[in-house]
Amino acid sequence: MKVPKAGAIAAVIGIALTASACAGDDEQGTLSIGIKFDQPGVGMREPDGTFTGFDVDVATYIAKELGYKKDQIVFKQVLSNDRELLIEYNEVQLVAASYSINDKRKQKVDFAGPYFLAHQDLMVRANDATITRAEDLNNADKRLCSVTGSTSAENVRKNLAPKASLLELGGYSECLVALKEGLVDAMTTDNSILAGYTVRKGNEGKFRLIGLSLSNEHYGIGMKKGNTELQVKTNNAIRKMVEDGSWEAAVKKNFGPDYKYEPAQAITTGS
Template sequence: MKVPKAGAVAAVIALAVTASGCGGDDPKEPIGIGIKFDQPGIGMREPDGTFTGFDVDVATYIAKELGYKPSEIEFKQVFSSDRELLIQYNEVQFVAASYSISDKRKEKVDFAGPYFIAHQDLMVRADDNSITKAEDLNSKKLCSVTGSTSAENVKKNLAPKASLLELGSYSECVVALQAREADAMTTDNSILAGYAARKEYAGKFKLIGLNLSNENYGIGIKKGNADLQRKINSALTKMVSDGSWDAAVKKNFGPANYKNEPAPQVTSGN
């Protein structure tokens, strides 16, 4: 039997190592993350295709801690009505989309966090001093999205004589408010602050500063994925401790003079 020369053996080994390592630099499969595309300050797809907002910053930070670069993130649009479905059918690995933790939702998905506390509030025109509390909406027109629990809360419990204008999106309510077709709009204060902070709306709107409800935003994940829940909770804790959380709040909500709650204590099982 003819024995190969040492140099030939070395060449073969080197070739094999090179071939086996070819995939080492291949980009990893992108991580799918569900966000809102139409909520300024929270989750917004800008005209140039980039994404901005507090939830975007939180999601990007979590992805980094999970080992993903920004270029390896695939943001997918979610609506309030389909967040659970996208998680359950593995369309996204997690959802960060002003997603309030509730017992009803926990029947279908698990949550990491909470990472933010919002409150239902009212936004009015900056020159309107007639509305300082929810009860002042009696005989005035309140705008919110169709089927909003926020509007229902005001109408049922606080200002039963308010006239309700229901539109398809919060952006439409902002237009109506600016055009004086509505006197106020209501939803989470974080969403309202996001609109008020937009350059095109600078100085045109103000938040009243009410706490009409408590909304604990969490990161939605597939039920039973305790390992991912633990990793995301660790990332959220780190984001707060290294100052990135505060920086994201100031960047996204600061222009609206929004007085946010301090970062909430991350819990393990919610």
């Protein structure tokens, strides 16, 4: 298979995608929260300007427990490779953006949680039976898409398919376009994100998950290092969300009845 050049891929993606509008700047009396704008079921900016997804529901619940009303929440778009910078420079106070807790990130930011456990998987076109495991990507004729700065891309490159032709793009919607147009053969990220794409209106029957558990991704709420009070309050909010049933209701609402989710995780961050 002839691998398309990056310039051609970018051109196709640029035509196929509609640019997302950014949320307004922080104002006094508001809580600025970084989320993804392009992850159906997780964090999505809808065409009418509203926000949907599990991370959005978790962030909204936490904000309520911190004393903020819905109209005091400012959702800002974050990309996988700029989450630490936005926290460091006070562009956002919290990040709820399929943000996996790991030691490298904990050197730069603090986390609350985890509030969810996902697993890395592969998504392919529904009629493609040539990929059944990560090792099938160790082929010069296969091309894989992931997002720059994500743990999924790093895991593939180092551990799963080091010979894979890996295309790293700025967002998962860009990877989806590349997969749809046949510019790549698979995309990889957390199964929660991939599941959201498969059930999104217009995508039904076009894509499928392989059903792998290539990693454990413990989602946490990112915040500036040293803000122990905010970390404690956020952890308490997560516990309350689980205890009162709101957490499970949000999982089922956003990922659908067929999604096999892990039970709520024990809080491991903070003292």
